[in-house]
Amino acid sequence: MEWSEFHRNKWKQATTFAWKNFTNPLVRRMFSFVTVLGKAALPKEKLQELSELVQDMKTTYSTAKICKYDSTQRRLPNGDYDYYADFDAEDNEIGCVPTLSLEPEVTQIMARSRDPEELRYVWRAWREAAGKPLRHKYIRFVQLANEAARLNGFEDAGAYWRSDYETDDLHKELQELWDVLRPLYEHLHAYVRKKLREKYGEKVVPRSGPIPAHLLGNMWAQTWTHTQDLTIPYPGRTSVDVTASLLRQGYMPLHMFRLAEEFFTSLGLDPMPLGFWQKSLIVKPTDREVVCHASAWDFCNGIDYRIKQCTRVTTEDLITIHHEMGHIQYDIQYRNQPFIFRDGANPGFHEAVGDVLALSASTPHHLQSIGLLENVDDSYETDINFLFTMALDKIAFLPFGYLVDLWRWEVFSGKTGELSLNRRWWELRLSLQGVSPPLPRDEDDFDPGAKFHIPANVPYIRYFISFIVQFQFHAELCKAAGHVGPLHHCDIYRSHKAGTLLRNVLSLGKSRPWTEALLILTSGKTSKLDVKPILEYFAPLIAWLKSQNRGEFVGWRVSEAIVQPVRTSNASVITGVILAIVAVVFFVVVI
Numbered sequence: 370m371e372w373s374e375f376h377r378n379k380w381k382q383a384t385t386f387a388w389k390n391f392t393n394p395l396v397r398r399m400f401s402f403v404t405v406l407g408k409a410a411l412p413k414e415k416l417q418e419l420s421e422l423v424q425d426m427k428t429t430y431s432t433a434k435i436c437k438y439d440s441t442q443r444r445l446p447n448g449d450y451d452y453y454a455d456f457d458a459e460d461n462e463i464g465c466v467p468t469l470s471l472e473p474e475v476t477q478i479m480a481r482s483r484d485p486e487e488l489r490y491v492w493r494a495w496r497e498a499a500g501k502p503l504r505h506k507y508i509r510f511v512q513l514a515n516e517a518a519r520l521n522g523f524e525d526a527g528a529y530w531r532s533d534y535e536t537d538d539l540h541k542e543l544q545e546l547w548d549v550l551r552p553l554y555e556h557l558h559a560y561v562r563k564k565l566r567e568k569y570g571e572k573v574v575p576r577s578g579p580i581p582a583h584l585l586g587n588m589w590a591q592t593w594t595h596t597q598d599l600t601i602p603y604p605g606r607t608s609v610d611v612t613a614s615l616l617r618q619g620y621m622p623l624h625m626f627r628l629a630e631e632f633f634t635s636l637g638l639d640p641m642p643l644g645f646w647q648k649s650l651i652v653k654p655t656d657r658e659v660v661c662h663a664s665a666w667d668f669c670n671g672i673d674y675r676i677k678q679c680t681r682v683t684t685e686d687l688i689t690i691h692h693e694m695g696h697i698q699y700d701i702q703y704r705n706q707p708f709i710f711r712d713g714a715n716p717g718f719h720e721a722v723g724d725v726l727a728l729s730a731s732t733p734h735h736l737q738s739i740g741l742l743e744n745v746d747d748s749y750e751t752d753i754n755f756l757f758t759m760a761l762d763k764i765a766f767l768p769f770g771y772l773v774d775l776w777r778w779e780v781f782s783g784k785t786g787e788l789s790l791n792r793r794w795w796e797l798r799l800s801l802q803g804v805s806p807p808l809p810r811d812e813d814d815f816d817p818g819a820k821f822h823i824p825a826n827v828p829y830i831r832y833f834i835s836f837i838v839q840f841q842f843h844a845e846l847c848k849a850a851g852h853v854g855p856l857h858h859c860d861i862y863r864s865h866k867a868g869t870l871l872r873n874v875l876s877l878g879k880s881r882p883w884t885e886a887l888l889i890l891t892s893g894k895t896s897k898l899d900v901k902p903i904l905e906y907f908a909p910l911i912a913w914l915k916s917q918n919r920g921e922f923v924g925w926r927v928s929e930a931i932v933q934p935v936r937t938s939n940a941s942v943i944t945g946v947i948l949a950i951v952a953v954v955f956f957v958v959v960i
């Protein structure tokens with residue numbers, strides 16, 4: 370509360386100036402940010418309610434637990450799993466005590482289980498425990514978030530969030546980017562669907578319909594890397610999953626963090642400060658509940674930076690460590706900027722930094738050079754295997770990264786009302802991502818709430834933008850590093866030239882529009898988001914997928930979904946019946 374008082378006073382002073390006429394662009398830019406008060410514009414009690422709502426939703430999400438799957442329970446007479454049997458809100462399922470947390474237990478089941486019934490159970494149980502209970506709170510949250518946005522002169526909270534990108538029509542720019550990338554996604558989707566159908570059969574995975582979301586190795590089907598044992602193009606050839614090596618070599622979380630840090634310092638960038646190592650939380654504590662969803666924190670005093678991560682010794686967590694450390698590196702690089710400029714040029718830039726380094730660190734040759742892979746050959750098959758694994762992360766993610774805020778912006782604008790929150794979520798999941806729910810959903814469910822960033826109120830379009838702009842960064846840093854050859858072979862490790870170019874961009878913080886930061890990154894070539902680098906990076910895989918998909922149905926027919934997503938909830942069935950009776954009576958009486 371004190372912060373909002375301080376911020377409110379600064380805001381009051383700032384609004385007394387005719388700052389829009391200031392000639393100094395930097396000062397004018399500072400005022401343009403200080404004169405937006407944010408949620409502190411709400412009256413005290415509403416600000417309190419808003420903060421408590423978000424805290425409650427985050428706590429519900431972070432402490433949610435589910436029961437173990439028990440295949441003997443809840444069977445219909447014909448042996449099918451009875452997914453209509455009631456879940457009891459408290460203990461998740463009648464007669465069991467929930468013990469499994471999202472991290473690490475539930476995440477591991479979604480990644481490793483190859484039993485569609487267990488996956489369906491866990492997929493549903495998580496949404497019963499973490500999503501459903503948030504629905505009414507989220508509706509109230511939206512009202513308050515919109516009220517705060519309007520007090521700042523925005524039409525709704527979505528418009529306020531989009532203003533971070535300083536562009537007139539972010540919607541249109543994103544749609545154009547997605548239109549170019551969608552065919553690449555559809556080809557990956559078609560190939561993965563075929564491989565999953567070979568594993569699970571056509572009754573479980575349709576030939577030309579959407580992929581059931583619970584089979585993709587991830588609770589939200591947002592990245593598909595955990596399907597690679599079923600989908601890798603050339604099994605038995607080099608794969609970049611180094612989890613076994615990490616475990617065999619006795620890696621612990623701290624070593625993984627040191628490994629990531631060493632990549633940053635190899636570029637001439639800053640090491641993590643002493644306080645980082647003293648105050649970060651890098652393993653899940655056993656004595657208390659914490660928000661395990663990995664995160665990076667800047668305590669705004671130039672020395673205190675921390676990561677909180679319930680780290681497991683896996684390839685996926687090594688990549689996440691790079692991602693979180695990228696945030697810290699950015700925080701450090703702009704720490705000498707005036708406070709109001711200590712932020713990413715746009716939120717997508719902040720999400721891209723760590724991933725850019727991970728693009729180099731993930732290459733088979735880099736992994737071999739640090740002893741995590743052996744006898745890496747330069748064969749075509751190894752190349753395709755590598756690109757495919759990268760696509761299971763970077764390409765698979767794109768529609769999800771796009772749709773989360775498409776849904777949220779529509780909720781903020783009122784285009785999606787309270788009675789169609791879940792239906793609209795599944796419309797977007799079906800039309801953009803080509804995934805369907807493993808069992809019918811209705812408006813009592815609140816599936817968006819089962820994804821961290823919704824209860825935690827963290828915007829998501831930043832990740833869609835990051836997954837595009839990180840390849841622009843990669844291409845330019847590789848050029849600075851003097852790389853020759855295919856972009857996906859590039860490893861900027863130890864290149865101080867690349868490090869200097871990256872520092873020149875990061876140290877600007879938000880002092881210049883991100884379009885100007887892009888001009889610096891590309892030595893004046895472009896100031897716009899550009900999909901050419903990501904298409905160049907994946908070009909060999911695109912050709913390979915097209916050849917593999919001959920004869921395959923590319924894309925998906927929603928009508929072919931194994932489960933039609935939207936079950937009309939009891940409420941709407943009753944309403945429907947009443948309306949039908951009224952209509953019949955009306956005709957009988959009138960006619």
Ligand SMILES: C[C@H](N[C@H](C(=O)O)[C@@H]1CCCN1C(=O)[C@@H](N)CC(=O)O)C(=O)N1CCC[C@H]1C(=O)O
Pocket residue numbers: 591662663664665666689692693696719720827832
């Ligand atoms: C694992 C990662 N955790 C976020 C991130 O690091 O962005 C956390 C939680 C939300 C914001 N956040 C922060 O740490 C911010 N304080 C960083 C900052 O703004 O400086 C995450 O959520 N990711 C990574 C890929 C896609 C997405 C996902 O997993 O869906």
Ligand SMILES: [Zn+2]
Pocket residue numbers: 692693696719720
């Ligand atoms: Zn991030």
